[in-house]
Amino acid sequence: MKEVRVRFAPSPTGPLHIGGVRTALYNYLFAKKHGGKFLLRIEDTDQTRFVPGAEAYIIEALNWCGVSYDEGVGIGGPHAPYRQSERKELYRKYADQLVSEGHAYYAFDTSEDLDQMRDRLKAKGVATPQYDVFTRGEMVNSLTLTPEETSSRLESGDAYVIRILIPENEEILVNDLIRGEVKVHSSRLDDKVLFKSDGMPTYHMANIVDDHLMEITHVIRGEEWLPSAPLHVLLYRYLGWEAPQFAHLPLLLKPDGNGKLSKRDGDRLGFPVFPLHWTDPVSGEISSGYRESGYLPDAFINMLALLGWNPGSEKEIFTMDELVEVFSFERVGKSGSKFDPEKAKWFNHHYLSNLPNEDAARLLVAILNEKGINTTLEYAVQVCAMVKERAVLIPDLWDQSWFFFQAPESFDEKVIQKFWKPETPALLNKISALLEDTSDFSVENLDNVVKGFIQNNNLGMGQIMNTLRLVLVGGSFGPGVAAIISLLGKDETVNRISKALEKLG
């Protein structure tokens, strides 16, 4: 059997959004599952839409989430170059071949001509004005011009495009791995431009030529391409090439209402739509990313994989390798999936709390460094062991543990009102003294010491625990009191008690 070769082919017009990442992911999973190759091709045939930084963004995003490619922009490969603008010369001869074999023709219409044609047809009540079998006879092209007129226009340098000549009366079949057989009548297709007047091929031409030359076996792309798939099938046939298999993925929809997920939804609903943070080079507009928001790449991928695909079992936590193992198009759904930001958080929480303490500690240390706080990895490991399961996003690691690195400056009024009694200072002083005399600072022993104190003095548990917690962390949150004391150590604990007592009396 032929080696599986698939590609992800974005155009560098801006940041990649998570729908694009999912398309790349499914390509990757399919390739790896079948021991094939996954390539990255940049489709930059539209020079007017080029956005600086977009290509670098795409590569960085793929690298961040572990969707690595075997050939492509940045790393090269046997079919280099992988940027279509650098393959410009390749396409022309195939367009010429189509013209000479009667499957394509030259068209000299200006954009004004085209507009007029559309207006004229609309006025006549035609629903979809197209450059097609019905209208091509009224336009300026090598079908209506004499051969002499055509060649003289060509020679004099008139602007022209090359359009495909769609056959008149034919049922075109597209076989889709997800949707089965899709049938479209050729009379519904228009004579799409294959070659633009600026000398660049359009997407339709370039993608067929490149997929063939790069020996792509499966075209896995978004559903928005389904309507033009029949055109592509025709192109493969006219060029005499074997068409790859197609798989058109359902779209990612916005969480509320309907329609496909867009950049605006993220701003509106407060969740990232992009894998990485992005600043628009022109407008300066900023879009948040999953990475910067504190998501783990593994969680991000796991979440994305299950949006539109399911394993057929009740398992839902998967490593990348496990995904590769079980992925198949049979289990990709046909309908669009609404994106659920809450589920994304759930995945991240799961991954964060299952992270080895050392890994979590490294994330925490990075935050600490940014804040100019010095600590040891060993200490951070102990902190994370206590707080990681309380964190949903990476920054929560700090939000849940800052008091291990600095004494509280203020104390929660509500806790004071509820638990701070006239006798509290005296009791805390006693505990402080008791702790000073304690040498075993293990959590277990500390727990016994504090609870023993409470019992021996016939006090309420909540009374002491809550005030002790208050003076140590400043409020009513955090891990167990004994655990906090244990990690803080004798000096710091005693210190915090006396400092708080000065403030709270």
Place this chain on the structure above:
RNA sequence: GGUCCGUUCGUCUAACGGUUAGGACGCCAGGUUUUCAUCCUGGUAAUAGGGGUUCGAUUCCCCUACGGACUACCA
């Protein structure tokens, strides 16, 4: 408007003719806990509507409704 694709709890989805229609997120309630979380247990909630086919339809067919994509010398 036209073409194409789609439609199971609020959301992601399972059930490829026979199940009390299952799981997960969310939400609600209880439990664990010195706090807040976590965690555990339970609960809530769905086959868009109408016709067929069939002994039997979530499942197959048709119609309707609704939703989406596409409809550029953009990808």
